[in-house]
Amino acid sequence: MSPQRDGQSGPSVTGRVLGILSAFGPGAEALSLSGIARAAGLPLSTAHRLVGELAAWGALERGEDGRYRIGLRLWEVGALAPRSLGLRERAMPYLEDLYEATRQNVQLAVRDGHEVVYVERLAHPEAVRVFSRVGGRMPLHATGVGQVLLAFAHASVQEEVLAGPLSALTPRTVTDPHALRRTLAGVRREGVAVCDGMVDLLSLSVAAPIRGEDDRVVAAMSVVVPSAGSDPRTIVPAVRATARGISRALGSPSARRRPSGVVTAPPGAAGGPAHAGRGT
Amino acid sequence: MSPQRDGQSGPSVTGRVLGILSAFGPGAEALSLSGIARAAGLPLSTAHRLVGELAAWGALERGEDGRYRIGLRLWEVGALAPRSLGLRERAMPYLEDLYEATRQNVQLAVRDGHEVVYVERLAHPEAVRVFSRVGGRMPLHATGVGQVLLAFAHASVQEEVLAGPLSALTPRTVTDPHALRRTLAGVRREGVAVCDGMVDLLSLSVAAPIRGEDDRVVAAMSVVVPSAGSDPRTIVPAVRATARGISRALGSPSARRRPSGVVTAPPGAAGGPAHAGRGT
DNA sequence: GCGCTCCTTCCGGTGGCCGGAAGCTCGATT
DNA sequence: AATCGAGCTTCCGGCCACCGGAAGGAGCGC
Numbered sequence: 001m002s003p004q005r006d007g008q009s010g011p012s013v014t015g016r017v018l019g020i021l022s023a024f025g026p027g028a029e030a031l032s033l034s035g036i037a038r039a040a041g042l043p044l045s046t047a048h049r050l051v052g053e054l055a056a057w058g059a060l061e062r063g064e065d066g067r068y069r070i071g072l073r074l075w076e077v078g079a080l081a082p083r084s085l086g087l088r089e090r091a092m093p094y095l096e097d098l099y100e101a102t103r104q105n106v107q108l109a110v111r112d113g114h115e116v117v118y119v120e121r122l123a124h125p126e127a128v129r130v131f132s133r134v135g136g137r138m139p140l141h142a143t144g145v146g147q148v149l150l151a152f153a154h155a156s157v158q159e160e161v162l163a164g165p166l167s168a169l170t171p172r173t174v175t176d177p178h179a180l181r182r183t184l185a186g187v188r189r190e191g192v193a194v195c196d197g198m199v200d201l202l203s204l205s206v207a208a209p210i211r212g213e214d215d216r217v218v219a220a221m222s223v224v225v226p227s228a229g230s231d232p233r234t235i236v237p238a239v240r241a242t243a244r245g246i247s248r249a250l251g252s253p254s255a256r257r258r259p260s261g262v263v264t265a266p267p268g269a270a271g272g273p274a275h276a277g278r279g280t
Numbered sequence: 281m282s283p284q285r286d287g288q289s290g291p292s293v294t295g296r297v298l299g300i301l302s303a304f305g306p307g308a309e310a311l312s313l314s315g316i317a318r319a320a321g322l323p324l325s326t327a328h329r330l331v332g333e334l335a336a337w338g339a340l341e342r343g344e345d346g347r348y349r350i351g352l353r354l355w356e357v358g359a360l361a362p363r364s365l366g367l368r369e370r371a372m373p374y375l376e377d378l379y380e381a382t383r384q385n386v387q388l389a390v391r392d393g394h395e396v397v398y399v400e401r402l403a404h405p406e407a408v409r410v411f412s413r414v415g416g417r418m419p420l421h422a423t424g425v426g427q428v429l430l431a432f433a434h435a436s437v438q439e440e441v442l443a444g445p446l447s448a449l450t451p452r453t454v455t456d457p458h459a460l461r462r463t464l465a466g467v468r469r470e471g472v473a474v475c476d477g478m479v480d481l482l483s484l485s486v487a488a489p490i491r492g493e494d495d496r497v498v499a500a501m502s503v504v505v506p507s508a509g510s511d512p513r514t515i516v517p518a519v520r521a522t523a524r525g526i527s528r529a530l531g532s533p534s535a536r537r538r539p540s541g542v543v544t545a546p547p548g549a550a551g552g553p554a555h556a557g558r559g560t
Numbered sequence: 561g562c563g564c565t566c567c568t569t570c571c572g573g574t575g576g577c578c579g580g581a582a583g584c585t586c587g588a589t590t
Numbered sequence: 591a592a593t594c595g596a597g598c599t600t601c602c603g604g605c606c607a608c609c610g611g612a613a614g615g616a617g618c619g620c
Contacts (some may be wrong), residue, residue: 013293014333014577015606021357031359034566044449053294058392061363066567074390077301078358079415080309081350083341088416093405100380110337111351134369136358183290218618266570291576300581314597330598346598452602 007114016042017050021059023076027137030067046250064211083110084119090216091210091246094120098223100147105130105224107205110151114161119219128226141166141180142173144207145197145220151187152217172197181227186210192240193222194232202227206235208243211252221246297330301354306416310347351434363390364399367499369528372489373532375402378503378522382515384502385410389484391429394441396420399499408483421460422453425473425489425500431467432489432497452477455536465473472520474512482507486515488523491532499512501526501540 012250023031023039031039037047051068054060057075079085087242091108097107099122107130115137132138140146140161150158166175174180187193191206207222221243223235247255292434303311303319311319331348334340349392359365379386379402387410388400395417403410412418420426420441426473446455454460467473473487478537487502503519527535 012333014297015328017294017297018334018339024357024360026360029362029366033567035570044567045569045610045612046608049608049610050294054298057298058474059298059362070357073362074354075358076397076417077350077366077416078355079307080304081352082309082357083340083352084355085414086309092402096376096379096402100374117352117356117373122372122376132509134365135356137356140542169520188554189539206502210478253337295582312597313599324598325579325600329577332599485571 013050016040016046017054019048020050020054021073024070024224026133030063030065032067037066038058038153058082082211087250088120089217090249091120091221094242094245094249095120095221098238099124101238102223102225102242103127107132107145107221107222107224108210109145109149109221110219111146111153112137114140114157114159114164116146116149117141117222128224128247130203130224131199138199139169141175142169142195142198144193144198144205144222144224145191147183147187147195148207148209148220148222149217150191151184163272169199170197170201172201194236196232204230206232206239208239210243210250211245211247211255213250213251213253218250219246222229281559290349291430292526293330293361296320297334300327300330304350306413308363310345310349311341312347312501316348318483363498367530368400369500370529371400371501374522374525374529375400375501378518381518382503382505383407387412387425387502387504387535388490388499389425389501390499391409391426391433392417394420394437394444396426396500398425408504410483410504419447419449420477421455422449422475422478424473424485424502424504426466427463427473427475428487428489428500428502431464431473431496435462436509449479450477450481452481454478468536473517476506476512481510484510484512485511486519488519490530491526491527491535493531495532498530499526 011075013146019040019042020025022035023036028039033048033051034044036042036051038043040047042050051060055062055068055071058071060068060074061071062068063078087110088108095106095108096276105117105124106122109116109118111117116139118132118134118136118138121130121132121134132143138146140150150161162177166177166180168171170173172185183193191208194204195207195271198202199205203224204227205224209219210219210221212218221239225235244255287526299320301321303316308319312323313328313331314328316322317324318333320327320329327341331340335342335348335351338351340348341351342348366387373386375386382450383404383406384407386402387398389396389398391397396419398412398414398416398418401410401412412423418426420430430438442457442460446457446460447453448455454463463473471488474484475487476484479485483504484507485502485504487500490496490499490501492498501519501523503515505515524535
């Protein structure tokens with residue numbers, strides 16, 4: 001409907017092709033030819049030709065109902081994105097352990113511009129329903145992982161977000177720039193973000209930063225639990241330890257040495273991730 | 281190097297763009313501009329223009345080293361592929377449980393033409409090294425999931441594969457058409473494929489089919505364990521039960537009713553997947 | 561039957577694409 | 591330090607591949 005960044009791609013053929021791909025999105029996984037043409041702002045015959053070529057290559061697939069969907073081949077190419085697969089591959093075992101221990105929702109996300117993109121998500125069917133989805137986007141200021149990524153992003157990014165409008169997903173979302181600035185400072189100080197009822201009123205998320213080779217924050221992870229009856233205190237150590245473990249797996253220098261003291265998470269509440277302690 | 285399906289895409293602009301995407305692949309996650317031009321068979325200036333447009337949109341990203349990688353935006357679009365995300369999303373919890381129980385490698389794959397494409401993989405860092413990777417391809421006849429997908433594929437597909445050359449990954453790979461035909465019959469009869477040392481000599485895989493709404497086999501899953509010291513007998517029931525659970529989650533009619541008798545997997549060896557038994 | 565939507569094919573005009581060539585930036589080599 | 595080479599970027603005129611209106615077919619609901 002709203003021409004966000006669809007046909008705007010310019011009149012070049014490449015732009016049109018990308019416009020066609022943009023027509024697909026969450027909630028629009030399958031489109032008819034004319035649907036694509038409409039969404040991409042292309043004449044039907046043009047769309048027909050381009051879509052035909054894309055389908056022949058495998059970027060799109062045509063279902064029995066005649067509608068087009070994203071094809072396996074395009075998925076394959078997309079899977080090569082280093083910020084998804086490379087990260088995911090290494091982080092998975094740690095996320096696994098945390099998931100297993102908490103039996104809730106575990107998420108992995110990266111930042112793209114002023115939004116957070118969810119790269120991986122382990123969700124227990126009976127866990128609290130969570131809004132995000134793999135490949136989905138959310139505003140930075142309103143989510144746990146988003147606040148972490150924002151807190152450790154370049155100052156210019158922070159200023160831009162603080163300057164822009166801060167949408168409220170729930171009454172509890174931080175929308176005041178000053179409050180957000182304070183929150184971010186807290187996140188930097190604590191190394192975790194705790195967001196209660198910001199995305200939806202029933203869930204609470206605890207997020208921590210993941211660092212890469214050069215020690216910059218490259219991703220964030222979080223655990224989402226029911227808001228009621230959960231004590232963040234029991235979760236924070238586990239999240240912190242897991243994030244640290246992933247950072248080490250990615251080669252972060254600051255995560256090299258064993259966490260001084262005892263941070264391996266209490267075995268009682270949220271069982272110590274098996275890998276967090278062992279290097280090899 | 282070898283012009284497999286690169287520049288062949290035809291002289292249309294769309295073909296060139298897709299050729300550029302084809303330049304990336306396993307083992308070629310990052311390419312320089314001239315590398316792309318070479319792989320796609322394009323003049324440098326042409327590649328430069330097209331790549332620039334792709335990068336501006338987010339289909340490609342340029343690293344600090346100047347090389348291009350697949351961009352997050354393309355990954356996002358690819359994640360909409362129903363055969364990856366839709367399937368994955370529903371299968372995950374079951375795979376989780378199986379992974380947790382076995383602490384080995386759990387894989388999920390679909391068929392594309394004469395190859396198997398791995399859609400998901402849970403790998404324990406200390407488990408037996410496995411050759412496949414998410415987004416990777418393998419021949420149908422040589423892998424556990426491949427044999428399952430082949431056994432339940434349309435007869436024409438089977439004939440084509442049986443007619444074509446059957447490459448040998450190890451001395452133990454089935455390369456004789458008659459033997460393969462017999463193997464496939466066995467897979468259909470048993471509902472599982474057991475492949476010992478076919479991909480590499482050290483690992484053994486047990487695979488089972490996953491059925492969709494119309495009861496057709498839409499995917500396959502497998503567990504890969506060390507060849508030495510593993511008894512398939514202890515794994516088969518767990519794999520079967522998990523595959524059945526996923527089938528039910530996908531709406532397969534034949535997986536509706538409780539498995540007659542006791543197939544919920546022995547709790548000892550490979551702990552019963554928590555979801556396999558309970559519906560809601 | 562009639563109208564509707566959606567899909568497919570065709571074809572002539574033209575504007576976007578092509579790609580050679582020249583200039584630039586880096587780093588390696590002598 | 592000068593030279594070389596590999597890779598990247600920009601420019602621009604000619605040409606051809608792309609565009610998209612129009613016409614025809616298929617399927618469906620009224």
